[in-house]
Amino acid sequence: MNILISRLAQAATVALLVGAATFAMMRSLPGDAAWRIAAGRYGYDNVNTAAADAVREELGLGGHWFPAFMQWMGDLLRFDFGVSLVSGQPVIAEIGHQLGASLWLALAAIGLSLLIGPPLGILAGLRAGGWLDRGLLVVSTGVKAIPQFLMALILILILSVQLGWLPAAGYGAGRHFILPALALALGLAAVNARIARDAMASIAAMPFYQFAQWKGLSRRQVLWRHGLRNVSVPLLTYLGLQFVMLVEGVVVIESIVGWPGIGHALVHAVFARDVPMVQGTALMLGLGFVLVNALIDLAVARIDPRGAR
């Protein structure tokens, strides 16, 4: 119960911060926001003072800041994000459309990373100091030093341009998933593997684990019954924290491979000063983090009841 209350406080603060930050952004943008928005709507060649004035009138861009701020936060609390300044569509509809694409990409990346990282980490942790362990340390240190966009670049050059196996960019078919998901998954797996390895090594050294082996269970049975559940706790907790890293990765990778997701939309919204879109996407991502971590808190409490206070 305590967990949920602190997560609720976190969610409320996130909303407040996002609201204040985007309001400040709206207010203090250098240059004439009306011109920028008009340019976003009608194209840079078709803007004139009349169009900019019309936009200023319509959006109420003049006036004192305080009533505007109260109104801004009021709208936010009612989940009324307004309409995109550029496309004129309701922000909720736009986000709902883009969130799906990003969600699938993120899920594919996490799934792939879990297939690659933890199994290697567990094998390495079972024989700490062995050749697999050392090799994994070197490889994961190297992979961690490759930024996600660079990983995407390398994969695009090797897999799609040189070998021609996968499309370099695009969206729609299943094969478009592989490259961006792999680019994200390798970075996640490098860290997953280390977490799993450390957890496995410390658990395998514990008396209860060795007792399980002495009493005659096979290695597989010991791992299955006594090892995996313990390893899953730090792995799950870390996965929740990694969510932010994943979202950042998604933002960058989507821009590179032209994925019509929330990150792509966010970068364009920042570019065009489409503040309602920035606010909506930021709020969605922040609350998503809180939700994911609340679920993980509950799951961890289920898996490992010792920590419950």
Added chain:
Amino acid sequence: MTTFANSLPLNMPLGRAMGAMVLALVAGFALLGPVLVPGDPFAQSLMKSLAGPDAGAPFGYDHLGRSLWHRLAHALRLSPAIALAAVATAGAAGLILGTLAAARGGWVERLLVILADALMALPGLLLVLIVLAIMPGTALGFWAGLSLVLWVEFFRLTRAATRATLTSPAVQASRLLGFRAAYVFRTHLWPEIAPLMLTAAAFGTATTIMGIAALGFVSVGMRAPTPELGLMMVELLPYWREAPMALLTPVLATFTLLLGLTLLAGGQKQ
């Protein structure tokens, strides 16, 4: 976290020493490179577009005929400089606020923790993008945005370490003997916090450099003529078939820099 006893050969001392060496090499190139071979990172000469190395440009030329040696050296000054400034600011803020929260407790602590938790829920690059849109000047915006993102980690570390240390018998004895807060901080708290701060600072610097490069690569970071790692990569990407070495130069430099920082951080702790 876990036992280091059965840990690995590449671990602490050796890994850290290697990391420091790699970083010294990179810093040496960035600072001394343009001194050894004088030149201008902005001077164009379309006759030399994508040409190979010569005496005036040991790494060859980019698509506009600018010397890659000099562009790389300046790029390797820019991102680390922003990163170090942001990490220093964030580290100082995190240290002060973290100690304050742990020492005071009560509402101060609760408010700071709630603020830190909320900031942690927001993707760092998003905050940086918003601050970049508000602040004038890209380097200044990067510094402010990244400091805003990074202080949370220092705050959490300092608060956790300080809380544990403040309840220890040593500190209680020290307080009973009448020593002031400054003395307690210097003799009891700082030795606990310092090693954590080094690791966090190395990770923070790496994250920052990655972030600046990533935003440069998707063209929302530094602006065009500035030599910046991500920007150089995206500029040279269209010519990768004609001049693979030109593209590889910033790629390898970024990788080396980040590898050095990862090794310096000690690899293990997150």
